[in-house]
Amino acid sequence: MADNGVASMPSSPPPCPEGLNNGLLVGGGPYVSYGIAGVHSHSALAKKVPNDKNSLLVGAVELGLGAAGSGPPGSGAGAGGGGKPAITLSNLPRRPSVDIQFTNLAYSVSEGRKRGYKTLLKTVSGAFWSGELTAIMGPSGAGKSTLMNSLAGYRTSALSGNILVNGRPRNLRRFRKMSCYIMQDDQLLPHLTVREYMIVSANLKLSDHIGAAAKRRIVDELLETLGLCECQDTRTGSLSGGQRKRLSIALELVNNPPVMFLDEPTSGLDSSSCFQCLSLLKSLSQGGRTIVCTIHQPSARLFEMFDQLYALAEGQCIYQGSVHGVVPFLASMGLECPSYHNPADYVMEVACGEHGEHVPKLVTAVANGKCNNLYQTGKSALQQPGNGASLSASTCDCGLSVSSMRSGPGAPDSCQSCPSCAHSATTLLDSSDESLSGGGFPTSTASQFCILLKRTFLSIMRDQTLTQFRLISHLTVGLLLGAIYYGIGNEASKVMNNAGCIFFTVLFVMFTAMMPTILTFPMEMSVFVREHLNYWYSLKSFYLAKTVADLPFQLAFSVVYVCIVYWMTAQPMEASRFFMVLAMCLLVSLVAQSLGLLIGAGMSVESGVFLGPVTSVPVLLFSGFFVNFNTIPPYLQWLSYLSYVRYGFEGAMVSVYGLDRQKLHCSEPYCHYKSPKKFLMDMDMADANFWLDAAALFAFFLILRSLTYFILRLKLRSTR
Numbered sequence: 185m186a187d188n189g190v191a192s193m194p195s196s197p198p199p200c201p202e203g204l205n206n207g208l209l210v211g212g213g214p215y216v217s218y219g220i221a222g223v224h225s226h227s228a229l230a231k232k233v234p235n236d237k238n239s240l241l242v243g244a245v246e247l248g249l250g251a252a253g254s255g256p257p258g259s260g261a262g263a264g265g266g267g268k269p270a271i272t273l274s275n276l277p278r279r280p281s282v283d284i285q286f287t288n289l290a291y292s293v294s295e296g297r298k299r300g301y302k303t304l305l306k307t308v309s310g311a312f313w314s315g316e317l318t319a320i321m322g323p324s325g326a327g328k329s330t331l332m333n334s335l336a337g338y339r340t341s342a343l344s345g346n347i348l349v350n351g352r353p354r355n356l357r358r359f360r361k362m363s364c365y366i367m368q369d370d371q372l373l374p375h376l377t378v379r380e381y382m383i384v385s386a387n388l389k390l391s392d393h394i395g396a397a398a399k400r401r402i403v404d405e406l407l408e409t410l411g412l413c414e415c416q417d418t419r420t421g422s423l424s425g426g427q428r429k430r431l432s433i434a435l436e437l438v439n440n441p442p443v444m445f446l447d448e449p450t451s452g453l454d455s456s457s458c459f460q461c462l463s464l465l466k467s468l469s470q471g472g473r474t475i476v477c478t479i480h481q482p483s484a485r486l487f488e489m490f491d492q493l494y495a496l497a498e499g500q501c502i503y504q505g506s507v508h509g510v511v512p513f514l515a516s517m518g519l520e521c522p523s524y525h526n527p528a529d530y531v532m533e534v535a536c537g538e539h540g541e542h543v544p545k546l547v548t549a550v551a552n553g554k555c556n557n558l559y560q561t562g563k564s565a566l567q568q569p570g571n572g573a574s575l576s577a578s579t580c581d582c583g584l585s586v587s588s589m590r591s592g593p594g595a596p597d598s599c600q601s602c603p604s605c606a607h608s609a610t611t612l613l614d615s616s617d618e619s620l621s622g623g624g625f626p627t628s629t630a631s632q633f634c635i636l637l638k639r640t641f642l643s644i645m646r647d648q649t650l651t652q653f654r655l656i657s658h659l660t661v662g663l664l665l666g667a668i669y670y671g672i673g674n675e676a677s678k679v680m681n682n683a684g685c686i687f688f689t690v691l692f693v694m695f696t697a698m699m700p701t702i703l704t705f706p707m708e709m710s711v712f713v714r715e716h717l718n719y720w721y722s723l724k725s726f727y728l729a730k731t732v733a734d735l736p737f738q739l740a741f742s743v744v745y746v747c748i749v750y751w752m753t754a755q756p757m758e759a760s761r762f763f764m765v766l767a768m769c770l771l772v773s774l775v776a777q778s779l780g781l782l783i784g785a786g787m788s789v790e791s792g793v794f795l796g797p798v799t800s801v802p803v804l805l806f807s808g809f810f811v812n813f814n815t816i817p818p819y820l821q822w823l824s825y826l827s828y829v830r831y832g833f834e835g836a837m838v839s840v841y842g843l844d845r846q847k848l849h850c851s852e853p854y855c856h857y858k859s860p861k862k863f864l865m866d867m868d869m870a871d872a873n874f875w876l877d878a879a880a881l882f883a884f885f886l887i888l889r890s891l892t893y894f895i896l897r898l899k900l901r902s903t904r
């Protein structure tokens with residue numbers, strides 16, 4: 185894993201390696217120049233200096249990433265680079281550019297039956313354009329995340345209004361596939377290294393047809409571009425805040441999504457990391473992507489880096505337009521921003537009402553199109569709803585317009601007019617056809633499963649709680665138990681003690697399987713939710729991989745533990761009995777683990793840590809060790825059928841004392857339980873059948889796993 189493919193990167197990448205290509209999204213010559221000249225006569229976009237290579241040029245120095253200039257010779261005039269050395273992102277698959285418009289978007293949540301609904305977004309309208317970095321600003325609680333969630337498609341229920349993508353109504357599935365959402369508190373699996381994570385992402389997010397070498401090139405390039413080379417072998421748990429953020433961005437950049445939503449990408453970062461992060465976003469947007477991020481309290485320098493501002497207050501829009509237009513707009517409304525005052529701070533103050541109740545006035549002004557006058561004139565034509573044709577023409581070059589997104593009759597002509605189109609158009613259509621139709625995910629379920637299995641396995645291997653501690657506890661407790669009950673297995677006078685030993689064996693296996701799962705699964709789940717919603721893989725693959733990856737570990741621990749205890753306590757030395765006890769322990773641990781998954785999926789760690797042991801108490805009570813079945817009042821007897829430990833304990837007892845075992849050795853003058861059969865009878869286990877117990881445990885396993893699967897599905901649905 186630690187190979188450093190960076191060194192072997194071609195200094196001047198081939199134009200279209202293995203069906204990929206650089207990108208349309210980026211400062212590619214014909215596309216961008218067409219895009220700008222054709223439609224976006226916008227000052228910020230004018231910085232997108234066309235260059236003679238089809239490549240994304242990122243001002244390396246400006247990014248502060250210190251990357252050695254590996255760009256093609258003569259490409260120094262990269263976006264914003266101003267003659268500085270630049271690095272290229274030339275291997276990303278090409279994607280169409282995407283504009284997003286939304287009108288009368290409203291969102292409300294129920295606050296309980298009595299209190300009715302709370303409106304979080306009050307009919308907001310606006311547009312985010314490709315090639316621009318847009319900031320959504322507003323006080324805390326203004327509805328920034330809500331707006332972002334709605335646009336990204338993470339919230340769909342109770343959402344009203346129109347969302348247009350390239351002039352067409354948004355197809356949620358398709359849109360989600362071409363957009364990515366980087367949340368504020370991005371959860372990463374802590375035990376993978378940066379490079380491993382990137383490779384997993386590339387394997388999952390890029391189609392199976394793309395070769396490993398091409399994927400490695402993409403990963404190398406992104407690691408270098410995002411300044412993650414020096415920490416590529418660091419585990420994500422040890423990364424700094426800025427590095428984590430950049431990794432989250434890099435992970436999503438792998439398949440070159442044309443739309444990126446970021447929720448407070450700079451929160452918690454120091455000013456230089458903030459600057460690096462925003463510079464990166466700026467460069468990416470200059471490559472043609474639509475980048476929208478919410479931001480809190482940007483400094484004047486950071487504020488300047490944005491192209492567009494969308495200001496929210498109390499769920500309403502109080503300004504939308506260019507960043508430079510906000511001060512004149514506020515001035516026109518009688519709100520003079522003092523000189524030497526950070527405009528961003530001033531906007532926030534106004535939104536918070538520090539300068540008086542101006543929000544309704546501003547909302548009305550925005551609704552009446554007052555800030556549109558200050559808005560870029562080039563955009564105004566596009567802002568008219570139903571102007572899809574011009575939109576699509578604007579983004580159509582070199583096959584940019586995927587047929588499904590193309591809405592204007594002029595589009596095909598403009599495509600064909602580009603000499604280098606034929607090949608790239610095919611590439612694009614191929615890639616989009618593939619990712620937009622069929623099963624939905626970029627890779628097949630089987631390969632998702634394999635990739636996730638490998639990743640989960642690696643994670644478990646490196647997880648101290650899940651492996652080392654578990655192994656050590658199995659060893660030490662096994663030895664302790666062996667020492668306490670040393671050699672009593674065949675002793676008729678100690679059968680009750682031996683039953684205690686067997687019971688404890690089952691109990692221990694149960695707890696060690698359940699508790700770590702309750703502790704670790706909620707975190708894994710938040711990673712899953714993020715990756716699933718960003719269209720990495722399906723729930724099915726995740727869940728199957730999770731189930732299968734832990735099996736070998738569980739088996740190994742059970743074997744270690746049962747071997748020690750079985751041998752030290754001198755249970756009957758027959759292979760069949762040994763394997764039967766082992767099977768019972770394994771089954772109980774699998775059921776307990778499934779219960780842990782169910783609890784972990786359904787609730788938080790805190791509740792789970794309480795509920796796990798608490799629900800185990802009745803399970804143990806009805807296990808048949810503390811109270812015999814016949815002693816339980818009839819109206820409670822059915823509960824013992826729900827106690828999975830009962831089946832495990834019974835199965836293990838039958839394995840040890842059943843199967844016509846010979847009379848036990850008695851070292852005292854009288855032993856009541858010389859006959860194992862009698863002992864089983866007194867334990868109400870005379871009629872017990874090992875295979876029935878095993879089947880019951882297996883049924884428990886299946887039911888709990890399926891239940892967890894459905895809970896996860898419900899949870900996924902309810903997050904929308």
Ligand SMILES: Nc1ncnc2c1ncn2[C@@H]1O[C@H](COP(=O)(O)OP(=O)(O)O)[C@@H](O)[C@H]1O
Pocket residue numbers: 293294295302304322323324325326327328329330331
């Ligand atoms: N499920 C919910 N129930 C009630 N209120 C909510 C819910 N989700 C969000 N809110 C409220 O909606 C407002 C906007 O939230 P949010 O979009 O997260 O704000 P921010 O602009 O800080 O990102 C906040 O006042 C928040 O308390």
Ligand SMILES: [Mg+2]
Pocket residue numbers: 328329330447
């Ligand atoms: Mg928020």
